[in-house]
Every structure is written in C-alpha cells, then in structure tokens.
Amino acid sequence: MTDTRDMTTVLADERRRLARVGTAERVTEILREQITAGRFAPGTRLSEEKIADALGVSRNTLREAFRLLGHEKLVVHELNRGVFVRVLTAEEVSDLYLLRQIVECSALVLAARSGTPDLTRVVNAVEQAETAAVEKRWHEVATLDLQFHQELVALAHSPRLDDLMRRLLAELRLAFHIMSSSGQFHEPYVLRNRNLVTLLQHGKADDASRELQSYLKDALSQLLRAFTGGETTAE
Amino acid sequence: MTDTRDMTTVLADERRRLARVGTAERVTEILREQITAGRFAPGTRLSEEKIADALGVSRNTLREAFRLLGHEKLVVHELNRGVFVRVLTAEEVSDLYLLRQIVECSALVLAARSGTPDLTRVVNAVEQAETAAVEKRWHEVATLDLQFHQELVALAHSPRLDDLMRRLLAELRLAFHIMSSSGQFHEPYVLRNRNLVTLLQHGKADDASRELQSYLKDALSQLLRAFTGGETTAE
DNA sequence: GCATATTTGTCCGTATGTATA
DNA sequence: CTATACATACGGACAAATATG
Numbered sequence: 001m002t003d004t005r006d007m008t009t010v011l012a013d014e015r016r017r018l019a020r021v022g023t024a025e026r027v028t029e030i031l032r033e034q035i036t037a038g039r040f041a042p043g044t045r046l047s048e049e050k051i052a053d054a055l056g057v058s059r060n061t062l063r064e065a066f067r068l069l070g071h072e073k074l075v076v077h078e079l080n081r082g083v084f085v086r087v088l089t090a091e092e093v094s095d096l097y098l099l100r101q102i103v104e105c106s107a108l109v110l111a112a113r114s115g116t117p118d119l120t121r122v123v124n125a126v127e128q129a130e131t132a133a134v135e136k137r138w139h140e141v142a143t144l145d146l147q148f149h150q151e152l153v154a155l156a157h158s159p160r161l162d163d164l165m166r167r168l169l170a171e172l173r174l175a176f177h178i179m180s181s182s183g184q185f186h187e188p189y190v191l192r193n194r195n196l197v198t199l200l201q202h203g204k205a206d207d208a209s210r211e212l213q214s215y216l217k218d219a220l221s222q223l224l225r226a227f228t229g230g231e232t233t234a235e
Numbered sequence: 236m237t238d239t240r241d242m243t244t245v246l247a248d249e250r251r252r253l254a255r256v257g258t259a260e261r262v263t264e265i266l267r268e269q270i271t272a273g274r275f276a277p278g279t280r281l282s283e284e285k286i287a288d289a290l291g292v293s294r295n296t297l298r299e300a301f302r303l304l305g306h307e308k309l310v311v312h313e314l315n316r317g318v319f320v321r322v323l324t325a326e327e328v329s330d331l332y333l334l335r336q337i338v339e340c341s342a343l344v345l346a347a348r349s350g351t352p353d354l355t356r357v358v359n360a361v362e363q364a365e366t367a368a369v370e371k372r373w374h375e376v377a378t379l380d381l382q383f384h385q386e387l388v389a390l391a392h393s394p395r396l397d398d399l400m401r402r403l404l405a406e407l408r409l410a411f412h413i414m415s416s417s418g419q420f421h422e423p424y425v426l427r428n429r430n431l432v433t434l435l436q437h438g439k440a441d442d443a444s445r446e447l448q449s450y451l452k453d454a455l456s457q458l459l460r461a462f463t464g465g466e467t468t469a470e
Numbered sequence: 471g472c473a474t475a476t477t478t479g480t481c482c483g484t485a486t487g488t489a490t491a
Numbered sequence: 492c493t494a495t496a497c498a499t500a501c502g503g504a505c506a507a508a509t510a511t512g
Contacts, residue, residue, distance in 0.1 A: 022479070022480090023480070024479090024480095057480085057481085058482070059482090060482090061480065061481080080487075080488045080489065081488085081489065081490095
C-alpha cells in the first residue's frame with residue numbers, strides 16, 4: 001500500500017479518475033442539457049429505442065441514464081409505459097418555491113454569520129445579466145439570473161446546499177419553459193438582484209433575506225398566473 | 236378516450252398502477268433497508284455478481300438499483316471498481332447537520348405560520364420513544380427518534396421537504412453506525428423531544444425552533460467526538 | 471515490472487408482460 | 492378481442508480496467 005510514485009503521478013491518476021465518466025453519465029448529461037434547455041418539451045415521451053439508437057448506446061445504458069434523470073425529477077418513469085419529460089403542476093411549483101425560499105434565505109443568513117462574504121462572483125453574475133438585459137438577449141438574461149441565485153447560495157459554503165439548489169433550479173426550468181416568453185420573465189428581477197447585492201455589500205444580510213422572500217413570492221405569483229391563465233404553448 | 240368503466244373499476248386500476256413497482260425498485264428497497272440497518276458496514280464493497288446471485292436478479296437489474304442508491308448517496312460508485320457503502324467524513328456529517336437544522340427549523344416556523352398544527356403524530360412518536368427508552372430497547376429508541384424528527388418536518392405539509400428530510404435521515408444513519416453504541420446515542424434526546432412538543436403545544440414555535448437549533452448543535456458535537464476520538468469499530 | 475485472475479462496463483438477443491389503437 | 496408496439500427482465504458475451512501474486 002506504500003506509494004512509491006511521486007506526487008505529480010499520483011495527482012495525474014486522480015485527475016484521470018475524476019475526469020473519466022462512464023457512458024451512462026455522459027448520456028445523462030446530454031439528456032439533462034436537452035431537457036433543461038427546453039428542446040424536449042414537458043410531457044414528451046422519451047422512447048428508449050429511438051434515443052438509444054440516436055446516441056449510439058445500448059438500451060441498458062440508456063435505462064441507467066433514465067433512472068438518474070428520474071431521481072433528479074426531470075423525467076417521470078411510468079412502469080411499462082416509459083419515461084416522460086416531467087410536467088409540473090401548479091402545486092408542485094408552489095412547493096418548489098417554498099423550498100427555494102428556505103434554501104436561499106438560509107444561505108444568506110449563514111453567509112453573513114460567518115464573517116463578511118466574498119461577493120465577487122455574485123456581483124459578476126448581476127453585471128453580466130444587466131448588460132445582457134440592455135442588449136435584450138433574453139436567453140442569456142434567464143441563464144444569468146439563475147446563476148446569480150446559485151451564487152447566492154454558494155456564499156454559505158455548503159456543498160449540500162449547493163447541490164440542492166442546483167437540482168431545484170433544474171426543475172424550475174421545466175416550469176419556465178411552459179411560459180411562452182421565458183426570457184422576458186426574468187428581466188424585472190435583474191433590478192431586484194442588483195438591489196440584493198447592494199444590501200449585502202452594506203452588511204444588511206437580514207434585510208436582504210426579507211427582500212428575497214418577497215421577491216420570490218412575486219416570482220411565484222407571476223409563474224402561477226402563467227399556469228392558470230393562458231395555456232401559452234412554448235415557442 | 237371516453238371511459239365506459241364505472242368509478243370503482245377506474246380507481247382499482249389506478250391503485251394497481253401505483254402499488255406495482257418494478258424489480259429494480261424492489262431490489263433498491265431491500266438494499267436500502269440493509270444499509271440503513273447497518274448490516275452492510277460503511278466501506279463494504281457490494282459485489283455485483285454475489286448480490287445479483289443472492290437476490291436472484293440479473294446484473295443489469297441490480298445495476299439499476301445501484302444507480303438509484305448512488306443518487307441517494309447511500310453508496311458511492313467508483314468507475315471500474317464497483318459500488319461501496321458510503322463512508323461519511325466528519326466534514327460531510329457537519330454539512331449534513333447544517334442542512335438538517337435548516338430543514339427542521341424552517342418546518343417548525345412554517346407549521347406555526349399556517350394555523351395551529353396537528354401534533355398527534357409527533358406526540359405519538361415521543362411517547363413510543365419514551366416507553367422504549369424505559370425498557371432499554373435502544374434500537375427502537377433510535378428508530379423512533381428519527382421518526383419523531385420526520386414527523387416534525389411533516390407539520391409543514393410540504394412533500395418536497397418531507398422527501399428531503401427522509402433522504403437526510405437515511406444518510407445520517409450511516410454516520411450513526413460508525414459509533415459503537417448507536418442505540419444509547421439517542422437516549423438523552425428523548426427528553427428534549429418531549430420538551431419540544433411541550434413548547435409546540437403552547438404555541439411557542441419560535442422558542443421550539445431555537446431549542447431545536449441548540450439541540451442539533453449538541454448532537455453534532457457528540458457525533459464528531461465519536462469520529463475524531465476512538466475509532467470505535469462497530470459491533 | 472509483468473502476467474494472471476477477477477470484476478466491472480457495455481452491448482446484444484430474446485422471452486415475457488403490459489398498454490393501447 | 493386482437494394486434495401491435497413497447498418496456499421489463501434475463502442471460503450471455505466480450506472488452507476494458509483493476510487487483511493480485
């Protein structure tokens with residue numbers, strides 16, 4: 001068990017081990033990307049045979065990928081019927097926002113509790129979103145808005161909280177895609193994001209937490225209106 | 236699409252659909268049970284061939300179960316080396332408790348916010364734990380303690396929060412099994428559980444939340460001492 | 471450092487069961 | 492009710508990586 005190899009060799013080995021992923025994982029990533037990007041609309045059935053064929057992998061491997069996506073709640077698995085891109089109900093979206101509020105607000109409080117947080121990544125996300133909004137690049141605005149919130153949670157330095165937030169946002173993308181113009185949806189929140197940053201920069205974490213709470217409440221209302229109101233078919 | 240069947244037939248069909256699960260799911264349940272009960276010690280490698288043979292399922296099916304357990308973080312999957320029962324580090328246990336505190340305390344606040352919560356299930360869990368503790372049935376005490384906390388979260392009526400808590404506790408069991416006497420560990424907390432219930436019964440949800448916070452802080456310290464201190468081999 | 475045995479990763483063919491037109 | 496399409500599960504095969512002596 002004694003390691004006769006020098007440090008660089010060991011690290012190179014580790015790196016290879018971490019970098020290398022199996023086919024199933026790669027397939028999972030591809031499908032996740034397609035789903036969160038909205039290219040597979042919610043409700044779509046994902047045929048085992050067609051996708052396995054298209055990606056050039058066996059059905060066994062694809063099934064492993066489906067299980068993983070099912071656990072991430074991006075697809076639902078109906079026995080003997082196949083997997084479908086998840087269709088969120090209004091209740092589920094509400095529940096998601098409840099959890100989102102808990103996670104994000106807790107993260108802010110935690111971040112402030114352990115000294116002054118480093119806000120550079122958060123600030124970066126807001127600024128990029130601001131310029132993207134000016135240039136009306138809505139798709140980028142949406143992506144950067146979500147990244148902003150991910151960075152907010154990252155301030156708490158908790159791997160598990162980060163992971164939880166990542167999954168939450170992936171699921172929420174499903175909800176956004178139901179709306180016709182998922183891009184503009186995020187636009188008004190860029191301003192409020194900036195506001196949040198300002199509060200944090202002045203050490204007012206509790207105020208930021210409260211503002212974030214009402215912020216998310218508004219966003220949820222807007223989303224729910226899109227659900228109950230017009231059945232705005234995407235694209 | 237018109238449904239000529241009567242209501243009871245339709246419901247019976249639905250019921251069957253919900254109840255039936257595939258082999259992979261059943262295998263997952265069996266393994267989860269074995270792992271959380273501590274019969275597979277953390278670090279143990281789970282051989283595909285042996286387990287598939289023992290359970291009478293094919294390797295492909297077992298692998299699907301492994302993926303599911305991996306996503307629940309009960310096992311880790313090392314490429315070309317197999318799956319191992321997860322070994323938690325001290326950092327991971329701390330992080331786990333951080334999330335646990337967020338989830339449980341938030342649940343208490345949420346429960347109080349939406350009217351007076353129904354405490355019957357919570358009370359039940361405490362009382363059963365109390366009698367089990369008197370009779371020194373430590374294994375039951377442990378189970379009931381965890382159930383108590385699950386019921387606490389259930390007060391918030393959030394499916395997602397429930398699910399999150401369930402997974403959290405399953406992972407925590409891995410940590411408990413590292414200690415020599417995981418049973419007695421829970422004993423002092425039965426008293427504090429009763430205390431929490433009393434606070435809730437008097438509508439003092441905020442006080443309960445604060446008490447729970449220091450409660451969990453103590454439990455974590457105790458756990459970490461077991462980690463860094465004696466390498467108490469299980470059994 | 472090398473050769474070997476073991477184990478996993480991936481794919482295929484097939485038989486069975488299930489859902490739906 | 493039948494036929495078709497599809498998912499489920501199995502067992503076998505071989506390649507690739509790992510562990511062992």
